[in-house]
């Protein structure tokens with residue numbers, strides 16, 4: 001329902017709000033993307049419909065905004081499921097991978113963690129404390145999957161994949177570290 005409501009809105013003039021905490025002195029991020037979308041929808045590019053998807057694999061990748069997987073990994077539209085979350089953690093990606101494999105038929109998985117990742121800058125206890133202080137939340141039982149060692153985190157996530165009953169075990173699953181400073185991928189062997 002939400003998606004339908006949003007697309008209904010987007011087909012019409014984007015309603016740009018300037019109220020609340022994001023006043024004109026602090027342009028809202030969402031207002032900016034609505035304006036960009038209006039420009040896109042009015043352009044020729046919006047009429048170039050993508051061809052039939054032919055998925056070749058699924059990639060689990062950190063949500064770090066500095067990494068543009070389309071460019072870095074050479075992925076034309078329709079070729080890959082790119083599953084992103086904080087850290088590129090496998091535990092959070094299994095649901096999407098199961099759907100990618102069972103519904104869309106992907107038969108390879110690449111896991112990518114990266115240097116200079118924000119996940120190494122906090123601990124579970126740090127985040128639990130912040131959530132308690134800022135939101136009054138009790139996150140005692142929550143694991144935010146922070147990590148400090150990159151190779152260890154990749155190996156741990158390959159193990160998480162191998163231990164899951166809902167993803168295929170008869171296909172290649174490989175883990176990598178992406179170096180933000182060189183743009184290079186390096187494989188981590190389990």
Ligand SMILES: [Zn+2]
Pocket residue numbers: 062063064086087088114116117118119
């Ligand atoms: Zn990251």
